[in-house]
Amino acid sequence: MPLALLKAGFRDRSKPPPRELPATPELKKSYDVVIIGAGGHGLAAAYNLAKTWGIKSVAVLDKGYIGGGNTARNTAIVRANYLTPEGVAFYKESMGLFETLSQELDFNVMYxxxxxxxxxxxxxxxxxxxxxxxxxxxxxxxxxxxxxxxxxxxxxxxxxxxxxxxxxxxxxxxxxGGTARHDAVAWGYAIRAAQMGVEIHQLTEVTGLEVTGDKVTAVHTNRGTVQAGRVLQAVAGASSHVAKMAGLRLAIRxxxxxxxxxxxxxxxxxxxxxxxxxxxxxxxxxxxxxxxxxxxxxxxxxxxxxxxxxxxxxxxxxxxxxxxxxxxxxxxxxxxxxxxTPDFAPIMGKTHLANYYIDAGWGTYGFKATPVSGKRMAECVATDTTPDIIKPFRHDRFTRFEQVGEAGAASVGS
Missing domain, CATH: 3.30.9.10 (D-Amino Acid Oxidase, subunit A, domain 2)
Incomplete structure (x- = not known):
């Protein structure tokens, strides 16, 4: 049981509970990392960047609100019984992280x-x-x-x-297998990331990306422009649209x-x-x-x-x-x-741009991958090296004819 749950049970009811997530701040001129998308994957990556890699100059941008996209619209199932060795190893790690996520975040995700x-x-x-x-x-x-x-x-x-x-x-x-509360997962990651200095900017729509040479140098939003050292895209549903801003064409419908x-x-x-x-x-x-x-x-x-x-x-x-x-x-x-995607597996890791990373193509199985995606994409962004566990999901595998072939394990996806 998370310690925060016990504290809430014994809290003085005569006093209002403390605000756990700070109000949306003003955008700074620049950040080490800009994450587009404040769903489970984007917030998990921000949390891991701050906690594991010490990168706290991070802005998470979302045109809506925390977990308001596909994170709030899935059916919260967690499993690892996939078909390919690449998929099984990946979701096995995620399921293991889910088992201890409430304790990790000190926030009850109802796993x-x-x-x-x-x-x-x-x-x-x-x-x-x-x-x-x-x-x-x-x-x-x-x-x-x-x-x-x-x-x-x-x-x-x-x-x-x-x-x-x-x-x-x-x-x-x-x-x-298991289930977890989807919005609790997003809020747990958001609260802990914010406590470590990550800024979460809700109602902040990305309207364009400024590409200079082989890098994204700035992110344009409806609240202004920010300079970015590195950019991670994690916007399920809008993946093709945002990737197009960076000149990237995805094999996604x-x-x-x-x-x-x-x-x-x-x-x-x-x-x-x-x-x-x-x-x-x-x-x-x-x-x-x-x-x-x-x-x-x-x-x-x-x-x-x-x-x-x-x-x-x-x-x-x-x-x-x-x-x-x-x-x-x-x-x-x-x-x-x-x-x-054509092979029902995600698209993850580095792209043709030197500082642009992608977490997309989740089809019907994005929620169950939240903890491992956040962990491994944070590693990818922090080290500029693609972790072995996500190498099979690189975005250019379709031009190389190296599909993963996970369709047989996505029973409702076809």
Missing amino acids: TRKNHLTLGHTDAAMRTMRWRAEVNKHLGVASEVIDAKQVAEIEPRLNMSDAVRYPILGALYHPV TIPLQACVSQPVKPIINAVVVSGSLHCYIWQSQRGELVMGGAVDPYPLWSTRSSLEFKEGLMGHMLELFPFLSEVRMMRQWAGMSDM
Whole structure:
């Protein structure tokens, strides 16, 4: 339990709580590092730059507010049961950081370990599950293939009937998955970074980048221009737009990804349940809401609108898995913008510019990578060297025909 939580419990209620995040300051003329994007990744990088590398002349800029983009629009699942060795090693490190993040930040991010079931409905799907399980186990990630009987024991309310379109044959069982409170992760990083001297500038939109030679020398914003020693871009959803300011073309399509939650109900679902064939997933939050999501929309669009088409399709899939949910009311629906790469892996590290770094292409899996991305991108920026763990995700891999090929492990992304 974070010490801050105990302090809050014994605080004198007659006095107002102290302000943990300072008000937005005036922009200085220059910073050692400018980070574009105050979501989880940008704030985690700022925190690690200050704490690990002693770089505190850092400005985090965001056109909105802290964690107001995709960080606030995801469904908060953490896992490491990916398909490729590169992906598994990367998300394994992130999951380990999540386990101790509340203690690290002294801020309760509500991390909860949950069983994770990726259902297999066909022989081909089960073959992929066995492939993933072997890669996972080889890299030290708890993961195994289980049969339909074992699935029913873990999640007894699943519809295990054969009289459905996609009968459940088994699943990839990942007992060390989890969930965390997404906005708490962003605020935890923001508060601790600010305490070490990092400046967080909300409502500060980047309108242009000044490139001189092979460097970005200045960042133009709606509040003025700042000189920058190094610049890190971490703006999921707007990655292509911001990268274009630096003359960088990304292999990314931006597509809406929708989700929803039900009204709160008593505990009825134990695990995170994912279906690759149905392109949907569901888990139950600590407040009792059923958190549900589906596949990305079928067309590129820079929008966070929600649609009736998504709702109708998702509910049909949910009722095939859990027919008893037919009387549960949906409470809220929303969308985020997913930056999808051709191989479903991120784009990270150095770029063609000497002092411009990128953290993009997260598709449907950005939240679960927050701690490791912040740690490794801070290392990349501070040392101007790409850490080995993110080298496979470099931005020029598509021209080199060195794709990572993570599509098979992103069940709702295609």
